[in-house]
Amino acid sequence: MFITLRHQITKKEIIALLLVGLFVLSLPGWIDPYIQNVFIMIFIYGALGSAWNLIGGYGGQTSLGHAAFFGIGAYAPAILVVKFGLSPWLGLFVGIICSVILSLAIGAICFRLRGHYFAIATMILLEVTRLLCLRERWLTGGGVGLSIPYKGNSLYWFQFDAKGAYFYASLVILLLVLFVNYKVSVSKIGYLLKAIGQNEDAAEVIGVDSANVKRNILVLSAALTSVCGTFWVQYMYFIDPDMAFSGAFSIEIALVAIIGGMGTVFGPLFGALLLRPMVEITSSLLGDSFAGVHLILYSVILLLVVIFRPSGIFSYLSDWYKKFKLKNV
Amino acid sequence: MRRRVWLTMQILIQTLIDGLLMGGIYGIASVGLSIIFGTIKIVNFAHGEWIMVGMYATYFVWSFTGGIDPFVGLIITIPIMFFFGLIVFFLTIRPILYGKGNDSAFIFSTVGTSLLLQNLALLFCSANYLAIKTPYTGKAFQLLGISVSVPRIYACITAVALSFVLTLFLSKSYLGKAIRAAAQDRDTATLMGIKHEKVFIITMGIGAITAGVAGTALMPFFYVFPTVGVSFSLISFVVAIIGGLGNLKGAFICGLILGVTEALGTHYIASDAGLLVAFALLIVVLIFRPQGLWPQSTMRRGG
Numbered sequence: 001m002f003i004t005l006r007h008q009i010t011k012k013e014i015i016a017l018l019l020v021g022l023f024v025l026s027l028p029g030w031i032d033p034y035i036q037n038v039f040i041m042i043f044i045y046g047a048l049g050s051a052w053n054l055i056g057g058y059g060g061q062t063s064l065g066h067a068a069f070f071g072i073g074a075y076a077p078a079i080l081v082v083k084f085g086l087s088p089w090l091g092l093f094v095g096i097i098c099s100v101i102l103s104l105a106i107g108a109i110c111f112r113l114r115g116h117y118f119a120i121a122t123m124i125l126l127e128v129t130r131l132l133c134l135r136e137r138w139l140t141g142g143g144v145g146l147s148i149p150y151k152g153n154s155l156y157w158f159q160f161d162a163k164g165a166y167f168y169a170s171l172v173i174l175l176l177v178l179f180v181n182y183k184v185s186v187s188k189i190g191y192l193l194k195a196i197g198q199n200e201d202a203a204e205v206i207g208v209d210s211a212n213v214k215r216n217i218l219v220l221s222a223a224l225t226s227v228c229g230t231f232w233v234q235y236m237y238f239i240d241p242d243m244a245f246s247g248a249f250s251i252e253i254a255l256v257a258i259i260g261g262m263g264t265v266f267g268p269l270f271g272a273l274l275l276r277p278m279v280e281i282t283s284s285l286l287g288d289s290f291a292g293v294h295l296i297l298y299s300v301i302l303l304l305v306v307i308f309r310p311s312g313i314f315s316y317l318s319d320w321y322k323k324f325k326l327k328n329v
Numbered sequence: 330m331r332r333r334v335w336l337t338m339q340i341l342i343q344t345l346i347d348g349l350l351m352g353g354i355y356g357i358a359s360v361g362l363s364i365i366f367g368t369i370k371i372v373n374f375a376h377g378e379w380i381m382v383g384m385y386a387t388y389f390v391w392s393f394t395g396g397i398d399p400f401v402g403l404i405i406t407i408p409i410m411f412f413f414g415l416i417v418f419f420l421t422i423r424p425i426l427y428g429k430g431n432d433s434a435f436i437f438s439t440v441g442t443s444l445l446l447q448n449l450a451l452l453f454c455s456a457n458y459l460a461i462k463t464p465y466t467g468k469a470f471q472l473l474g475i476s477v478s479v480p481r482i483y484a485c486i487t488a489v490a491l492s493f494v495l496t497l498f499l500s501k502s503y504l505g506k507a508i509r510a511a512a513q514d515r516d517t518a519t520l521m522g523i524k525h526e527k528v529f530i531i532t533m534g535i536g537a538i539t540a541g542v543a544g545t546a547l548m549p550f551f552y553v554f555p556t557v558g559v560s561f562s563l564i565s566f567v568v569a570i571i572g573g574l575g576n577l578k579g580a581f582i583c584g585l586i587l588g589v590t591e592a593l594g595t596h597y598i599a600s601d602a603g604l605l606v607a608f609a610l611l612i613v614v615l616i617f618r619p620q621g622l623w624p625q626s627t628m629r630r631g632g
Binding site: 109132134248292295296310 | 371372420421424431432433435436447448449452559567602605608612615619
């Protein structure tokens with residue numbers, strides 16, 4: 001809604017946005033740590049979904065292997081801290097660089113393929129990274145995973161005693177990814193991507209270098225996903241191959257965006273806002289004995305959305321808001 | 330010295346045979362994936378989970394009948410899988426086929442189906458590994474110092490027989506010809522009076538049957554758990570891409586090639602490198618021949 005009506009943002013809307021912003025900023029001050037954790041998960045899943053949205057939503061290239069970038073972003077600082085005693089800030093950049101290199105390789109291999117082939121190839125490349133990670137025990141600790149040692153409350157080690165710090169950090173990451181999404185949606189590359197997503201052959205006929213555009217956006221998406229991975233490992237203090245490079249996690253990333261609404265700035269965040277509390281509720285109601293229940297709900301919702309509302313649940317909200325606005329102007 | 334050479338040869342032949350026997354199963358799994366892609370033009374991302382369902386079906390048929398031979402149990406398993414395929418088609422494919430979705434909607438719906446099936450299995454069958462016991466489980470016969478696993482021989486024979494029957498069905502029967510016609514050109518086939526929805530239903534049923542038979546063939550020497558399908562999905566994707574999606578003969582041959590590659594990798598590189606070698610093969614194929622080894626023949630000559 002903010003894209004299509006961005007020249008007509010009214011004063012009321014600005015005030016409402018400011019109030020929501022202030023409310024979110026004040027949250028760590030008065031909610032308990034468990035709920036803060038739920039919010040952090042919402043922000044990170046929202047950020048991951050939005051990063052996926054760049055290539056999967058705007059570009060229409062369904063990636064089922066985004067966890068590879070997430071995993072690299074998580075392993076880079078973990079390895080640097082555990083094996084070399086270096087700051088995770090360095091790990092952040094190493095992770096981004098490695099993810100960019102991997103995404104360039106994936107782009108070189110996969111962008112000659114289209115549609116289903118791209119989805120399959122990303123899925124398989126994810127499995128390759130997982131198997132490599134399991135094998136190279138000297139570097140990654142193999143299946144045992146890596147635990148980050150506690151170094152005390154410091155910005156240098158990106159470790160904090162207060163949950164609030166993680167809350168704000170994840171919020172910053174979310175806002176960064178949303179900003180990139182917004183920039184892409186109103187810039188030339190966004191329009192090129194939309195053209196490719198709608199009809200790749202037609203886009204190429206009118207002179208869009210589709211392989212180049214897709215590669216650029218994949219690199220951007222990979223770098224942002226990697227940042228989320230770095231945050232994740234700093235927040236959880238632990239990473240193992242089955243978490244970092246899991247196919248189910250890749251699908252969860254994509255689900256957030258698909259259910260929320262692909263190709264929109266706020267759709268993926270909305271998806272995370274819907275799905276994450278649901279996970280928390282089912283796991284607190286049913287406990288660990290029904291580990292997969294939230295995934296059953298996920299997949300049923302996914303099927304319903306794909307069948308009845310391919311544009312995502314967020315589009316209900318934005319349609320309603322447009323009508324509301326027209327009525328009141 | 331001579332003895333040593335013979336031993337090396339023996340090991341090589343042993344590895345090749347193991348690979349070929351496993352490759353038969355990969356082949357039949359990929360044939361199911363390929364026939365669905367060739368006809369309905371969707372990649373079934375839940376194919377491995379279909380195999381998982383087939384394995385569970387085999388297990389429950391075996392345990393409810395008090396230990397019937399799984400290959401005899403196929404008379405029950407095959408209809409179950411056929412109806413399973415129909416249910417999946419009507420619930421997750423048909424609404425999109427005639428709805429608003431585009432190409433990637435099929436990816437989402439089949440991925441959703443795979444997630445759903447995995448977690449339903451986790452919920453109702455628990456994460457425990459289940460296996461069945463047959464008189465020939467673990468049996469092997471010796472041939473010139475090479476041991477050949479009996480259940481794997483049965484599995485491979487079943488796979489070859491099924492793909493032979495399938496080829497025959499596609500090339501000789503009226504329905505099979507209709508499927509091939511719809512695979513080549515959906516609109517023209519419709520104009521010729523072929524009801525393409527009927528063709529799709531039958532195709533989904535056949536795909537599910539091949540997955541079920543693959544599951545049955547696996548059960549005497551394998552065990553089933555909710556995420557068993559993931560690796561089979563990946564392998565059938567690799568096979569299908571290398572063989573060229575939609576090409577049944579290519580799919581089966583590549584299944585054999587992949588089985589051998591995996592066995593060689595497992596034996597000669599490292600015990601956990603088998604799949605990596607297979608994926609490396611895929612990447613090489615993607616770089617040098619992205620259209621696959623046998624491209625563009627959508628079941629032209631019935632195979």
